[in-house]
Amino acid sequence: MLIVTALVLAACTDTGGDAQRDGPGGSAFTPTSIAVPNPTTTSTTRAPGPCPARPENCTLAMAGRAAGVRVGVALMSAQLDDPAVRDLVRTQFSQITPENELKWAQVEAEPGEFDFTAVDALVDFATAAGLETRGHTLIWGQRYGNGMPDWVAGITDPAIMESAMRKWIRTAVGRYRGRIQRWDVVNEPLANPGTGLDDSPFRRVLGDRYLDLAFSLAAAADQSAQLWINEIGVENDPARADALVELVTRLRIRGVPLHGVGLQGHFDKGTAPVQGRIRQLVDRLRPLGVEVAMTELDVVRRGDVSNPGRAQADVFAQVTSECLDGGCEELSFWGVSDAASWLDAQLGRPAEPLLFDALLQPKPAYRAVRDDLARR
């Protein structure tokens, strides 16, 4: 056990907000030592290679391995039907994230009826290709229908809610024990917009302890998995960043087995966050004894600038370099190529927010990220 002392004082500057009240019995927040469980060390080991000398000969994964950084990509099982996509994912990335098919609603649409067919295809592909997998996501209080099952949202009895969570988490995490290396145990715990904890059915029925419960169930199901929180909209919003730091601090003080914090990194306007904000956030989180990663990176291609490709590359470069400078050990991108992105529907036009274009050709943003990784 590593003991991290009194860092909390520096980490928690904001005493307002619901996150202050999420302790057992709503106890007052007390800065103290944090007993940090040993997180599983990343399996991305540094490998010497040609990347620093000749980045143009390297893939993202090669440059990432040389720098000790996982490079991930979100995808859906149907994309594996395309051999060109399979090749690209195999060579350019070192980790996959199931974009949708491992959400609770997708796997257990009706209570007790589990269907892991699509997830099996993704995890089998990753395992055969020597890639790791980020399990996404066990609990997502704010999204029903496609994310969490509607039947869960209808539960009002604490014992029934706890038993539903136990069955789902045990089944999913247990099934992929040793093959899914890290899990987004709780996705987006903060209200959005807002800075308090979200008003989800889980929290309404179980109180704030739903967080502790989710993590302890996941830990019990696979002791070697890294367990993460994954949050949206914190990179350029100081109040939400404070709330996230505060929440992570409190979870660590409570001894919750939390090993990593994902910053999703959706830049849906295509503009850069204020310079230094991401670095500052990473610098506040890592001393709490957690790994930090960009987990869902995408940057909309702007239509109102003279060189949109360059502008997009500059935003990717700023975001990824600040994270890596701060010690992030993973960059994951929310989609393989511009052929399909969740942002297309959001914007009502092709968002083109990824590193590869719709023909799977690398864009300026690809070279910006790859060259940064290769320099490290």
Ligand code: G3I
């Ligand atoms: O598969 C159905 C299809 O049969 C149907 O015809 C179509 C009609 O709308 O919907 C399809 O399902 C959609 C699904 O994506 C697959 O494309 C759902 O409506 C749509 O809600 C779903 O959106 C996903 C969203 O999470 C909600 O689960 C996005 O693809 C996915 O990229 C997005 O990912 C989230 C992360 O999980 C958490 N962080 C934010 C991120 C972006 O919202």
